[in-house]
Amino acid sequence: MQDLHTAQTAQDDIERSIVAGILSARIKPGTRLSENQLATVFGVSRTRVREAMMRLETRAIVHVSPRRGWFVAEPSAGEAMTVYAARRVIESGLLRSMSELTDAGREKLHAHLAEEKEAIAAGDKQRLTCLMGDFHIRLAELSGNGVLIDILRDLTARTILISLLYQSDFHAMQSHLGHCTIVAALETGDFARAAELSIAHLEEVEEGLDLTSRRDPLSDLRTSLSLPPAAAQSTEAAVPSRRNNRKRRTA
Amino acid sequence: MQDLHTAQTAQDDIERSIVAGILSARIKPGTRLSENQLATVFGVSRTRVREAMMRLETRAIVHVSPRRGWFVAEPSAGEAMTVYAARRVIESGLLRSMSELTDAGREKLHAHLAEEKEAIAAGDKQRLTCLMGDFHIRLAELSGNGVLIDILRDLTARTILISLLYQSDFHAMQSHLGHCTIVAALETGDFARAAELSIAHLEEVEEGLDLTSRRDPLSDLRTSLSLPPAAAQSTEAAVPSRRNNRKRRTA
DNA sequence: TATGTAAATCTTGCATACCAGACAGGAGAG
DNA sequence: CTCTCCTGTCTGGTATGCAAGATTTACATA
CATH class of the missing domain: 1.20.120.530 (GntR ligand-binding domain-like)
Structure with missing residues (x-):
């Protein structure tokens, strides 16, 4: 979410920015897309962010978990x-x-x-x-x-x-x-x-894919803490807020 | 628009109803889809109608003419x-x-x-x-x-x-x-x-299509008045309001 | 120390209010 | 009689406000 607020955000730049971010592999699956944050970043109200999300949802690029938030799709x-x-x-x-x-x-x-x-x-x-x-x-x-x-x-x-x-x-x-x-x-x-x-x-x-084993839901956290599969360590650098530590539900 | 308010309108029934109407050829291309009317018919606010329209627009089933209204697509x-x-x-x-x-x-x-x-x-x-x-x-x-x-x-x-x-x-x-x-x-x-x-x-x-000649924009009116290509008649039944008499712009 | 519970804080869901553009119809001038 | 302009009324566009739900955190208790 860092560098996609470059454009001057015309009509549906939100939508395009997110797709572009995914196509360029900058945005990872499961990434949380907060309506408020996007609204702030793009300088519009939540309404338009919402519309963009709806459109992306019909394209199966994003999905909403009711009352929990919008997330970049994590295809099963x-x-x-x-x-x-x-x-x-x-x-x-x-x-x-x-x-x-x-x-x-x-x-x-x-x-x-x-x-x-x-x-x-x-x-x-x-x-x-x-x-x-x-x-x-x-x-x-x-x-x-x-x-x-x-x-x-x-x-x-x-x-x-x-x-x-x-x-x-x-x-x-x-x-x-x-x-x-x-x-x-x-x-x-x-x-x-x-x-x-x-x-x-x-x-x-x-x-070439490993479709059998579900991805470890904690793997991103683990990699953020730079430890392979187990054991604990202290410093966390890549995690900007406590919010990112949330366990994500696949449902 | 007459008979698609049958369902109890759960989440995205608006969207489905319209698609169903098109798939069953009940809704004709160019049909005006008024946000207010749909909102009334489905018993929800314009917000949700709008969201449904947005989704349909990304599916190229509907299009919006700014400040004029939503219309069922008329593919060129x-x-x-x-x-x-x-x-x-x-x-x-x-x-x-x-x-x-x-x-x-x-x-x-x-x-x-x-x-x-x-x-x-x-x-x-x-x-x-x-x-x-x-x-x-x-x-x-x-x-x-x-x-x-x-x-x-x-x-x-x-x-x-x-x-x-x-x-x-x-x-x-x-x-x-x-x-x-x-x-x-x-x-x-x-x-x-x-x-x-x-x-x-x-x-x-x-x-089997006639893609060369653009369709007569008045043909739907003519057929509504049940006259083949010209001449006038009085009774209009299928046209509920004057608004429908508007000439539609293809742009 | 572990656990259960409750409050606080965030999230989206939805409706409403207000704004601006576009068309229609009528009034007035030529 | 015709043309032009003005105004009223409708349309969608956008923002905001409030409510409901989910999650997290803090705290009390065993």
Whole structure:
């Protein structure tokens, strides 16, 4: 919540800021989104914050626990699988439906792959999370279909939340290679193959998740205190207020 | 707006009622949705109506004209094409991704086709519009993927609005046959073929639209007065207040 | 020391009040 | 008779206020 009050907050900047924050992996799943705080930060009344939250809720990006607060979604394992399945359906359908790869499209894809490579070299994990999701938005943009782009953007946001929750180890290079093969198939004009590759890629990514074990609800606290799984320690630095120590309920 | 105040209006019944009204073709595109009227009808304050409208707006089912009012969406020709393209992508991807047709699924599809046949025999055009859209939701339900179901439900709602706007003549039997061939392909286990058929079917339906000529903005008034294209008459029954006579702006 | 209870403090939920823009209809001028 | 402008009335836009619920903390007690 620190650095998203940069813009001058026109109409629905609240909504966009939060989505942007999630897409860039700055906002973690389960983050509390206080109406009052957001209202203060964006210089509007709670009413408009509320409206933004409602809209985000219909996009399954945020959820409300009655009288408790708004929280960034924490997709369950079941939801995670559903989202990945949906993405496989849509992305493969998208690629298969393509009839040509324009020069501009090729250009953008290559530029993106270059960025990925760069981030891998730099080892910037947060940036990578963001880029790995962005790739699929780039694919959607190839179609030029605004409806599909919107849908995939939301699914990507949810995917990022899922990654942050369940991704034990981050096979960045593996994902990157997957993207490369998809682009390669597109360049040869073999869209059916690109579709198949995208399915395989998404399955691969999904398999990289640890959907069996529910995440430790206290893990963020533990990491804040910088201790691996147990034992106690004193200094807390990353916890600004006592409020963050709250146990979160998944219900 | 007459018969959607049946339910006892729990939390988001406003939203559901409107969507249901659209899915059943009772609510026409461009219908004005007054905050005050809805608030009265549902026995709540404008605040909650407003929230429902916001949610519907993010689903592209409703749109607001600043300081003028909320209206059921009237998709442009461009949007219409985009929506159909998106549906082709998603539905074909969905069918292609299937690995089996369960008995329960087969059962439901057949039941639906029977309903279609029945409605055709009865010549119930409104019911047909509803059923033609529902078929595709049934297909989505085969996947059991809640995310896809939601997406396709919204797209179907938009499709119905499009149909009401642009469908010059209603080739119900043609659509029905299309549905039958898709089901037949599914029954043989040839999901790739079903996918291709769904694309063809949707293209066929889209071609049945008249997307070139913008709909006459006065046509709803004319039909309300039950006169084909011109000349005047006196009694108006379906127009409760002068407000409804307003010319609507597409912007 | 551990535990149960109660009060305090936060949170959202909802309604209301007020503001400003847009349209319609009528009055007046040409 | 026609055109223009003005005003009344409706619309949504926004903020605020109050109420209800949940959680936490403090405190008393075993």
